[in-house]
Amino acid sequence: MMIFVLFVCRISNVLLCNVTDRVSFWFVVTDSSKNVTTVPGSEVEAAIRMNRNRINNAFLLSDKTLQFLKITSTLSPPVEPSTPVWLIVFGVVLCLIVAGIVFLIVSGIQKHKKKNKESTERENLEEKVEVTLENGIPCEALDIKAGHINGVFAADDDRFTSL
Amino acid sequence: GFLIPYLIMLIAEGMPLLYLELAVGQRMRQGSIGAWKIISPYLCGVGVASVVVSFFLSMYYNVINAWAFWYLFHSFQDPLPWATCPLNSNRTGYEEECEKTSSTQYFWYRQTLNISPSLEASGSVQWEQALCLTLAWLVVYLCILRGTASTGKVVYVTASLPYCVLIIYLIRGLTLHGAVNGLVYMFTPKLEQLSNPKTWISAATQIFFSLGLGFGSLIAFASYNEPSNNCQRHAIIVSLINSTTSIFASIVTFSIYGFKATFNYESCINKVILLLLNAFDLEEGSLTADNLSEMKDYLMATYPQEYAQLAPQIKNCSLEAELDTAVQGTGLAFIVYSEAIKNMEVPQLYSVLYFFMLLMLGIGSMLGNTAAILTPLSDSRVIASRFPKEVISGVVCFMNCIIGLIFTTEAGNYWFDIFNDYAATLSLLLIVLVETIAVCYIYGIRRFEKDLYTMIGHKPNWYWKIMWAFVSPLLIISLFIFYLTDYILTGTLQYQAWDATQGQLVTKDYPGYALAVIGLLVASSTMCIPLGALVTFVRKRLKRE
Numbered sequence: 001m002m003i004f005v006l007f008v009c010r011i012s013n014v015l016l017c018n019v020t021d022r023v024s025f026w027f028v029v030t031d032s033s034k035n036v037t038t039v040p041g042s043e044v045e046a047a048i049r050m051n052r053n054r055i056n057n058a059f060l061l062s063d064k065t066l067q068f069l070k071i072t073s074t075l076s077p078p079v080e081p082s083t084p085v086w087l088i089v090f091g092v093v094l095c096l097i098v099a100g101i102v103f104l105i106v107s108g109i110q111k112h113k114k115k116n117k118e119s120t121e122r123e124n125l126e127e128k129v130e131v132t133l134e135n136g137i138p139c140e141a142l143d144i145k146a147g148h149i150n151g152v153f154a155a156d157d158d159r160f161t162s163l
Numbered sequence: 164g165f166l167i168p169y170l171i172m173l174i175a176e177g178m179p180l181l182y183l184e185l186a187v188g189q190r191m192r193q194g195s196i197g198a199w200k201i202i203s204p205y206l207c208g209v210g211v212a213s214v215v216v217s218f219f220l221s222m223y224y225n226v227i228n229a230w231a232f233w234y235l236f237h238s239f240q241d242p243l244p245w246a247t248c249p250l251n252s253n254r255t256g257y258e259e260e261c262e263k264t265s266s267t268q269y270f271w272y273r274q275t276l277n278i279s280p281s282l283e284a285s286g287s288v289q290w291e292q293a294l295c296l297t298l299a300w301l302v303v304y305l306c307i308l309r310g311t312a313s314t315g316k317v318v319y320v321t322a323s324l325p326y327c328v329l330i331i332y333l334i335r336g337l338t339l340h341g342a343v344n345g346l347v348y349m350f351t352p353k354l355e356q357l358s359n360p361k362t363w364i365s366a367a368t369q370i371f372f373s374l375g376l377g378f379g380s381l382i383a384f385a386s387y388n389e390p391s392n393n394c395q396r397h398a399i400i401v402s403l404i405n406s407t408t409s410i411f412a413s414i415v416t417f418s419i420y421g422f423k424a425t426f427n428y429e430s431c432i433n434k435v436i437l438l439l440l441n442a443f444d445l446e447e448g449s450l451t452a453d454n455l456s457e458m459k460d461y462l463m464a465t466y467p468q469e470y471a472q473l474a475p476q477i478k479n480c481s482l483e484a485e486l487d488t489a490v491q492g493t494g495l496a497f498i499v500y501s502e503a504i505k506n507m508e509v510p511q512l513y514s515v516l517y518f519f520m521l522l523m524l525g526i527g528s529m530l531g532n533t534a535a536i537l538t539p540l541s542d543s544r545v546i547a548s549r550f551p552k553e554v555i556s557g558v559v560c561f562m563n564c565i566i567g568l569i570f571t572t573e574a575g576n577y578w579f580d581i582f583n584d585y586a587a588t589l590s591l592l593l594i595v596l597v598e599t600i601a602v603c604y605i606y607g608i609r610r611f612e613k614d615l616y617t618m619i620g621h622k623p624n625w626y627w628k629i630m631w632a633f634v635s636p637l638l639i640i641s642l643f644i645f646y647l648t649d650y651i652l653t654g655t656l657q658y659q660a661w662d663a664t665q666g667q668l669v670t671k672d673y674p675g676y677a678l679a680v681i682g683l684l685v686a687s688s689t690m691c692i693p694l695g696a697l698v699t700f701v702r703k704r705l706k707r708e
Contacts, residue, residue, distance in 0.1 A: 020444040072256065086236035090294065093232075097301045104308050108553060 045071050166410070167352055168366035173406050176638055177370040179630035180595060182398035182623075183602060184376060188385025189394050190614045194538060195379030198386070199598075202606045204703075208695020209597055213379030215688040216590050217535035220378075222563055223582040224532060225303065226570040227493060228525040229295035231518050233275055234497060236295075238514035245270035246505040263666025267502040271494055278661045279573040283674055286573025293571045300564040303529050307537065307556050314530050321527035326408075328520035329415055335513065336418035345421020348486045349413065360645055367642055368588055373405055377591040377598070380535050393619050395627075423503040424485035431480035442473055493583065496521065533559065580658060581673075585681045589646065590688035596639045597692055603632045656681065 010032075018026045029039040048055065048071055056062055191198035196210030237244050248261035248269060256262070261269040272278050279286045306317045336342055356362050375381055385394065429452070436450045443462060450458050459477075463470045504514050536559060541552055550558075570579045602611055608628060616622050650656070656678065659668040673681070 021446040021449075022440060022444045023447060024444060085240050086233070089236040089239055090232075090298065093236075094298055094301070097298065097305055100305050101301065101308065104305070105553060108309070108551075112551075 165356075165362065165366065165413075166350070167357065168363045169369065169409075170406070172363070172366040172370050172638075173402060175630065176367060176635055177374050177376075177406075178398060178402045179627060179635055180376050180599065181374050181381070181402050182395060182627065183599065183631060184381040185385045185388075185394040185398050186611070186615060186618070187598075187602065188382035189388050189390060189392060189618060191382075192386045192390070194383040194386060196539060198382050199601070202601055204699050205696040206597070206601055206605075206692075207699060208692040209594060209601070210379060211695055212590060212594055212688045212691035213377065214536060214539055215691055216587055216594070217378055217380075217532050219582065219586040219684060219688070221529065221532040221536060222566050223570060223579055223586065224525070225299045225529055225563065226296060226567055226575075226579055228299040228302075228522060228529065229292060229567075229571070230275065230493075230497060231521045231525055232295045232298055233292065234501065235515065235518040235522065238511055238518060241511065243501075243505050243510050243514060244274070245501050246510070260663050260666055265502065267498050267505065268666075270501070271498050272661050273663075275497075276576050277573050278576055280662060281660050281671055282574050282577040282658070282677055284574060288568055289571050289573070289575075292575075293568055296567050296571055297564060299526075299529075300560050300567070302526060303533060304556060304560040306526065306530055307533050307560075308553055314534060317530065318527060321523045321530070324523045325520045328516050329412060331516060332415045332419070332513075333411070335507070336415050336422070339418065339422040339507070341422045341425025342418035343421065344425050344482060344486065345417040345419070346414065348421065349417040364642055364645055367638065371591055371595070372587075373409060374402060375531070377594040378531075378535060380531055383535070383538060390618055391620075395615075395619055395623065419503045420486070420499065422506070423499065424482060426503075426506055427485050428480055428482045431478060435477055435480065438473065438476060442469060493579070577658060577660065577677075581677060581681055582684070586684045586688075589643075589685050592639055592642055593689050593692070596636060596643075599631060599636050599639070603636075608632060 013030045013032055014027055015030060016025050016027050029044055031037050031039050045068075048068055052063070056066055059066055187198055187202070188195075191201050193201065194210070195213050196207060199206040199209045245267045248257035248266045250256070251258050258269070260273060264272075275292075277286070277289055307314055371377065388394070432452050432455065436452075436455065439445065439450055439458070439462065440447065443466065500517055501514070504510050504517060507513055533556075537552075537556060540555055540559070569575060570582075572578075602608070608631065612622050612628075656673050657670050658673060660671045661667075662669045
């Protein structure tokens with residue numbers, strides 16, 4: 001039971017009245033040290049507010065199932081970590097995506113450089129070795145580049161499947 | 164109830180038009196701009212209009228992915244942030260706005276969007292949403308970086324994963340309490356709904372969007388097919404698979420919807436029971452859901468005065484009303500599902516799964532859209548010769564991201580609704596109408612028949628011909644007439660604004676500049692078609708002279 005600074009409260013100090021069919025009742029707490037006067041309501045309310053948890057547990061109830069009229073329960077705030085969780089997940093995903101983009105771009109640039117180096121090497125080779133020419137274009141060049149558009153046939157653009 | 168219009172529209176519109184677009188692409192062997200040039204040089208505007216529509220779509224669609232990311236990142240907490248209301252300043256109760264509406268709606272409108280009371284009050288850019296939007300665009304850039312080759316591989320994942328998640332949700336959804344109510348609701352046809360033309364309109368637009376007609380992407384993809392490919396069979400198979408998936412997804416949706424409605428209905432009843440028990444000091448257990456109505460009558464007769472005092476607080480709980488609650492717009496996917504998920508066991512798992520699936524679907528759509536924009540850009544030799552395709556994709560993504568920041572402001576959701584409702588719908592209808600009329604009447608249906616004969620080996624039977632020549636154009640024209648009459652009758656266009664003081668949506672009129680933007684959106688894509696015809700006409704006259 002509640003321990004008051006002023007006196008020790010016992011079960012005999014709590015008086016019930018107005019008991020109904022419903023499990024609900026009114027009660028007052030008497031102060032036995034002063035001639036059967038009741039403890040003022042505000043003090044009882046304050047005491048209940050402080051010890052709400054213990055009362056709930058005694059009845060195996062919760063704030064939702066045990067209601068004290070006129071005493072609104074102090075709701076516990078939700079636990080908030082110092083950094084919001086979503087920022088952490090966001091940071092992880094962002095790093096992964098950026099890493100992927102950088103990797104793809106860099107590998108693309110490397111491939112491009114390799115292609116350029118190969119074509120300059122081939123050109124150096126061509127100057128030393130005799131190559132078969134066809135209409136003035138070396139055969140290897142035709143293989144490296146993705147096909148030349150022959151100017152005669154290119155006039156009719158509509159024929160080609162645009163991608 | 165939606166099933167009947169949906170299936171009818173599919174057979175009358177979806178399949179014939181899909182077949183038409185596939186056949187055109189396969190025969191002309193070119194992307195959308197080139198293919199229409201071949202059919203008639205005056206129709207080059209049709210392809211351009213498709214590209215413009217795709218451009219508008221890509222501007223606003225990625226915001227949905229940003230929201231999906233936001234919810235996904237917030238799913239890793241216990242309890243889920245939308246499960247409970249935040250407390251007010253002196254910790255005696257919940258926040259006022261959250262009390263008036265539900266916690267999931269509060270999370271959507273206040274903590275995700277931080278929505279302003281009207282379109283005019285623009286507010287500032289929400290940095291959290293801007294971050295998520297940037298991330299969404301980075302993901303899209305990663306997928307389209309290497310061109311269509313890499314996009315093809317990504318689509319394997321984005322297309323198959325949603326099916327797995329849907330199956331998991333189907334099992335979970337059907338085992339939920341109250342799921343049957345939702346399913347019954349879905350399959351019972353409602354005659355008043357069927358007589359309302361709006362249902363048919365939404366069924367038609369839904370078919371258009373889910374099949375992707377009018378965007379030009381179908382023609383482009385079909386142009387890669389072999390000429391002897393049996394596109395008739397493919398059209399039928401694709402549209403059937405598409406609809407089966409839609410129906411499958413809606414079974415999942417409605418079972419979860421039924422669970423949510425039943426849950427809300429039962430909590431409403433419990434609240435009423437508690438209220439009556441408290442007021443009349445009755446014994447616990449004397450009032451149950453079954454005898455509630457009789458007990459209410461009894462109490463009304465025995466204690467008329469007290470009952471009359473209580474009457475305004477006693478709500479009439481109805482399961483039908485819960486099932487009928489129409490949630491508007493894209494908020495539907497987020498509000499309804501997050502509300503259902505928070506009541507399940509292990510909600511974090513289901514939340515992560517659901518929003519991941521939503522992301523996959525959204526990114527898949529974005530890839531198609533951006534591909535539709537990038538292909539003409541990288542084909543035009545002016546641009547492609549100077550910049551490599553990584554740079555072009557990067558510039559497009561960056562520009563779209565900057566424009567998309569508008570949708571992350573406090574009034575951003577209202578602008579989003581404008582784009583969502585007006586950017587694509589009317590223009591697509593017009594494009595598809597022009598396509599059907601062009602193929603049937605300008606190109607000639609007999610010539611088209613012969614082309615199909617050379618490609619597939621048999622002529623299309625009378626069903627297809629009647630659909631192409633008469634039914635589909637008539638349907639589309641009637642849709643148009645309906646939209647226009649609806650606009651003329653209501654006088655001005657209206658939108659739903661969130662009122663924080665009441666905790667619900669209210670209807671407001673669009674201000675002048677918003678109407679101008681709507682007009683611009685619709686005009687810029689539809690005007691391409693006559694402009695293209697005009698430009699070709701002028702060019703031909705100049706050439707002759």
